[in-house]
Amino acid sequence: MSRDPDIAQIRARLSGADGPTFWRSLEAVADTPAFRAYVESEFPAAARLAGAPDRRGFLRLMAASFALSGLTACGADSGRDYELPYVNQPERIVPGASLSYASSALFDGFANGILVTTRNGRPIKVEGNPDHPFSRGGTDILAQASVLGLYDPFRSQAVQHLGRPSSWAAFRGQMLARLAGWREGRGRGLALLSAPATSPALAAMVARLRELYPEMGWYEAAGATRESLHAGAAQAYGRPVETLPDFAGARAVVSLDGDFLDLGPGQVGLSRAWIEARRAGHAAGHLPALHAVAPTPTLTSAKADYGLSLSAGGIEALARDLLSLTDGGSGGASGARAGNWLRRAAAALDANRGASIVTTGLAASPELHALVHRLNGALGNTGSTLRHIAPLSPGGAGTLADLAEAMERGAVETLIVLGSNPVYEAPGGLDFARRMERVPLKIHAGLYYDETGAHADWHLPLAHPLESWGDARSLDGTVGLIQPTIAPLHEGRTVHELLSFLLEGEMRDGLGLLKAHLRRPDEDEAAFEARFAEALRLGFLPDSASPPETVALTGAAPAPAPAPAGGIEVVFRPDPTVWDGTHADLSWLQELPKPLTKVVWENVVLISPALAEREGIATGDVVAVAAGEARIEGAAWILPGQAEETVTLTLGYGRNVPDHLSRGLGYDANRLRPAATPWRLQGTKLAKTGARRMPATTQDLGTMQGHDVVRVQPEGAGPVGDDEADKPPSFYGPSSEDRGAKAAWGMVIDLDACTGCNACVTACQSENNIPVVGRDEVARGRWMGWIRIDRYYAGSLDEPATHFQPVPCMHCEQAPCEVGCPVEATLHDSEGLNLQVYNRCVGTRTCQSYCPYKVRRFNYLDYTEDQPAILQQRNNPEVTVRARGVMEKCTYCIQRIAAARIDSAKDAHAAIPDGAVETACQNACPTRAIVFGNIADPESRVAQARAEGRHYALLAELNTRPRTTYLAGLAPADGQKAPASSGQSPGKEG
């Protein structure tokens, strides 16, 4: 299809009276004949299989199909022929039964509580740990994908010396001699570079190392560095601190390029707290509003009630204005464009002094962080809605720039890299790879033999967190424990074990190190073992959150930065799926549509519609972004809501490790990153190269044609939900509900709580063995996810309101798909599930074309046949691995329902209690946006949600009576998401 919609024309359509209220993509708004053809072709995927055959060709194909059809039955019986019982049955391990362990998922060193489901001794799924005081039961996409990372065939499996296989014994042999030398030289010339770590056990070991080697250098590096966050706090308070918002007490939140809902170490805990505050506020009649300004759309700005797009430089001026306005001043530095937004935000903050929050994000400059601290101080929020705690990583670490400078001086003789990948992650200006060549001995320990591994003399494989003992802290300081769920698959060791070697010349085991750290000096062994066992059962040390620190503002607000010297502003962001590239080899994350662009398998250059219009750039044009000598080339993507003069580059791509999955995907933004301001670059040039390369995206996949797809409930307006009494007559027979079944499964998704974080999509992939199909297949429309998150825009191209809508199978009571199937491979059961029977399915795809919600996925190719053996171990044995040529779709996690049903059946059919069946998506959701249960039980949470005034069904006019239904999003009456004429449901979808 053509991808060259005319932006001016789109603007005209959007502002016109007959323009769409909700739209998904520029192509959809332009409504070109090509787009219409795409949507109406039903099977964009099949349309490209081949040119339509002529009559003879058709007959030939049919004859061959009939003749060969019987052969499908001749497939080899792929069952095992042997059964291997244990020699000695381990306690608690029952073949085929699942067993969960509490542990912690690591996100740039920070912990989130998880429960790891293992089966037959193999971890297969990660669930949230509901008891964890910070993450409280949800997970993020990285935690879900970590189980794939464990089995990742690309993982480093052996010690390598100068690129050749070696062994731990050889490494130990060579190092023992050097240990004495380092000790003698008090560690001079020794430099340790660590990935971010919050482990208290590690911090204690680092402290001991520093005693042993006083002149040793300790550095910390990460692609998504938290340096400016700490530097900003230091500017404001004279020392670095972490800031924790307490949304429960907040009536208004102003986010100045904030990221509390975006992927990050705090995403799970913070988005849960924010949505809970919003729910509580809504119930009490005062919905806390989110005012957000951002240079580039983020999940946080997408959820804003009052949004504004402004360049990163402009936001600093805006923060000064806010500070001045809340101080009784007049503001005015940020210009007229921000006027309305600014006045409203300042008024909200002024009205809620001590009960508001001003927040900013990882990628904000230290100055903006300092300004935000001052704003919160002036508003009386500090200590009330905001808590400060001491930084969680071992203190006194140098930066990557310090290390690069030391290497340049020749002051580093031995560099030990612990889990980080500086050759890839370091800003281009540091020239890290060349400087690293000056170091005589380079040792790299990592999960992958990556760019740094290839530059090092020794590469040591690290153990995956799912096979390690360890500890780590959450953003609030709670100490989470990490316990192994499987013996190490390869030769990996943990960072703790490596450091024990540097300390003692002997590698101690992780469990011993952890116990030695946790045991209090005066504690007797039995008491400690009991305490340790209880902590392992919980997954964390109870009441270990960091105590709040008292902070006081020092000095004056930073002076305004000199006006930027023209040109285009580039902001750098971690990628919303693969983060800083650490997870770039995980196919689940690569194929996860990025929340806003829905692009998969690469990063794109995000530009604003206005800039695109001015420069004549279309989505898919390859553009070059240049600053001085450095330049990158990537496919442009016109993103509604992007600040006009700002271009966004995301990290994590442009990897170059031979044979790895991530090689050659996207561009490497690190090459352009300045070392001093790692998140922003002024004065760059943007130019078209003339080439075109259309990124693969799922944004128009499953476009539904209907009305009121997304609904918004303005505060104080009449309910926008469906009228339950109004059930039109139907030609279908009585539904199972009417036949009096015991349970009637249903799901309600709260659109106000959905932040578009994608955790449900990855969780579903993990639970249901959903295949990864690759970039080209996605481009053909063959993305296989069972739950998709549709992203809708409303309003203007430059400042749109953004809506997220997860769409799994609707399990319609009167399902059109079932009518279409010629072999009854899809049919209803008495509990209301729309079943898909793979062994009956012959692949006519009629059901897919009959489905108005477009939630059915077809296995065009055999995506699992060639799966490496090690990856097959991750598959959930409770779910069929689908073969080629069958249709599949969301089953409401029928395997979990079956488990609960069997338990209840064995217990004389006791009623399945509400909450006993949690679908994978529901369990993963950080904000509890998804509720699942028995709608026939009026006490169940799902039935109560269905009784709310904002409850509605998708495409209700089709009378399919879906079991999956929605709660309309909430909006203040004057918010940007409220429909222009409140009280009426929004118009048609584009």
Added chain:
Amino acid sequence: MAQLFTPGADAIYRLVLLTGVACLAGVPIVAAGIVRSDYVTGVGIAPQQPVPFSHKHHSGELGIDCRYCHTTVEKEATAGLPPTHTCMTCHSQVWSGSDMLKPVRDSYASGEPLQWRRLNKLPSYVYYNHSVHVTKGIGCSTCHGEVTAMQMTYRANAFEMGFCLDCHRNPEKYVRTPDQVWNMTWSPPPNQATLGPQLVAQNHIRGGQRLMECGICHR
């Protein structure tokens, strides 16, 4: 010109045609027969096992309960295979020098598991749970046959879908009282016609339509 064909030629011609049609029609019947034959399904064929274990001797003659080895049959989806340790609980004392048991002792000493040939298996899209069947009064022998009479163990039933559905359709024909579940020689008592429906009601077995739904076994 003389006639080329005798008057009887028509009859022969018709016979040949009919035979051809009959053969063609017979192909699917024969094929279906082959597919269902014990040769293909493996029913009644005892494969060579690493140790010639006799269910007849252990369970039938010595009276060892099924659950002594198949420990999880009442609690889990799988009945469980005994670890080598279970064999050695007796065979470290009894027949401790037997040649036949050498693989067992070797396995125990080396930690290498015994490799048993698999007898009963279901396609990967079928999910079966032992515990719920046993709890509801479906006995072992209904599916596995009279194992206590098997010198060498073989597959007693082919486990085709029709086999499962027969019972799911009419559970009252097969359901037993709890004390009879482990009885390997069970045959329906004379009062099964009245007892069966009683047990179905008592055990809350949702027969008929519900147990026939695809999602009960396929997911």
